Amino acid sequence: ILIRNKAHTLPYFFTCLEKLNYPKDRISLWIRSDHNQDSSGEIINIWLSERGRSYHSIDSVIKTSPPFFLPDEQGPAHWPHSRQSHIIKLREEALITARLAWADYIWFLDSDVFITNMNTLTMLISKGHTITSPMLKSDGLYSNFWCGMTDEYYYTRTDDYEPILSRKRTGCFNVPMVHSSVLVDLRTQSSDKLSFLPSKVEGYSGPRDDIITFAFAAKLSGIPMFVCNDQIYGYVMVPLEKDDDLSYDILQLTNLKVEVMVENPPLPVSDLLSAWTFKPTPDTLGVDAVFMINLLRRPERRKRMLDCFAELGVDAIIVDAVDGKLLNDDALEELGVTLMPGYKDPYHKRPMKRGEIGCFLSHYNVWKEVVQQDLQTVILLEDDVKFEPFFRQKVEAILQEVSDLNLAWDLIYLGRKKLLDA
Known part of the structure; x- marks a missing residue:
């Protein structure tokens, strides 16, 4: 779990996480947080102090700020080379940690994802795929999967996307990209070649980007990526654009919370973290x-x-x-x-x-x-x-x-x- 400037989402994120119907003593949490301009670090520490003991182990590094920015960053939503490299390093560190711990699975979960289906983790494991992602809804056409990728490794919309997003077709679909909530079965030998580091992925010449590099590594290793929409699993925030500030992300959270209530109860929030909601x-x-x-x-x-x-x-x-x-x-x-x-x-x-x-x-x-x-x-x-x-x-x-x-x-x-x- 990587967290930066997500004080507004964390009360809902952590509440959804702790509500998962899966033995907590079988889950090890790996959390990194840095360069926060908000109360993210304080919320993480409060939640870990009260709920962390329920989990098998906790590996957390929460760095205080300032500095608020990495070198060359112009704002909280700007992604220069330094930020991409930082995220790649952290994700690779998490992957290596899971392998060294002989973990059966690693779940990469973004802190602006809200898993509302309590059986999500059990269901994803039951699919039996090496890489599986639950389809996440947003307040628009954005989701956590791609159906098409250009020769330059960038996103392209295809005719397959909307029927999967709207659940006109349901099941698990082989797609070129999944992100934001990705379960990897580390028991398979093929998963040993997965990496976020471009230098570890033979023949990769694409952009310095964690999810694109990982997707290319999966393809190179013959590992299909699956997105599953057989259930309503949860929701994901729409990413900020380069010049957006954090206040805009708070507005987008309101959009998503209202969208959730179209067909579902409101996003849950525990009493422990309710004081951090607005x-x-x-x-x-x-x-x-x-x-x-x-x-x-x-x-x-x-x-x-x-x-x-x-x-x-x-x-x-x-x-x-x-x-x-x-x-x-x-x-x-x-x-x-x-x-x-x-x-x-x-x-x-x-x-x-x-x-x-x-x-x-x-x-x-x-x-x-x-x-x-x-x-x-x-x-x-x-x-x-x-x-x-x-x-x-x-x-x-x-x-x-x-x-x-x-x-x-x-x-x-x-x-x-x-x-x-x-």
Whole structure:
């Protein structure tokens, strides 16, 4: 495990690690951390002091900073020759240490990876491959595998990538590159030739890069790399670009935490490390009020939205939706609701159903609240929305743009369901 400037991810990373369903007394931890501009070292030491004794052994070197940068580095996301060489040296040291300890396996795991499937390690071992990686999701198209590599050893997108990423095809796939979470079976004789050092890899003439060198060494040794997407194993952060600073990585963590909650519970965090997590002070996103409509019989949706609001810093008013299942003719008559003669839904070409009437009434009730309170600008969300990355920043940009353009507007759709012919 290599850690640098990951104080924001470590509470979640370590919590996921300690939740793995695998005997801790069969795991030796090898951790290196240096050149940190944040509290990474302190968090590592706290976690190791409380949880380290559960593991078979601990080999950790946490260097204090300054210096914050390696020679020639221009920022925390800059990768000059000196940084590549440093990472290559550390990864090779970890590989040699595992071999000398007669370890059966070595698991290279980045500290911005969140393994949410507690059975991941057991499942990867059961695949029986020399090199296996669990497919990790991000908040976009980025993942921890390549399906194509150019003659110059760089990444190229192929038609095979998206079906694996979206899990339209599931299983374990032979790919030219895996990284960020890589399990290597050291019991196989062929693994002896694996290396991160270009000087140890015969015929390698590619860039000075740890993962590319390792992939070439695997190919040279006749070892296929497999990425497995038969399960949802976990998530990975999108790497920073050269000129990005650490604050941008914190925004990207928010993006990923919200993405996780689309189909899964929030990323777990232990009580030990919860003090190192951050939630923004909630506000109304620059408008008078934010409303969220939710049916009482869907508490799981309400919880997900409240968790998302907490991560995004949104102070929302929860509106109990009108339940179409509770609407009958008497209730509609009491509410004074009648259907226009001959009206048909423009998409389904049929009369409105009770659920759709309930949806309309829910929005109508919010509209009445807006009028009664004389609110000028509001945001209305339903409980099944999927927040895009940088949601807050995009809303702020939209509001600023319409203000700058002095637009006379009534409604702005922040998003809607895509329907054919609609």
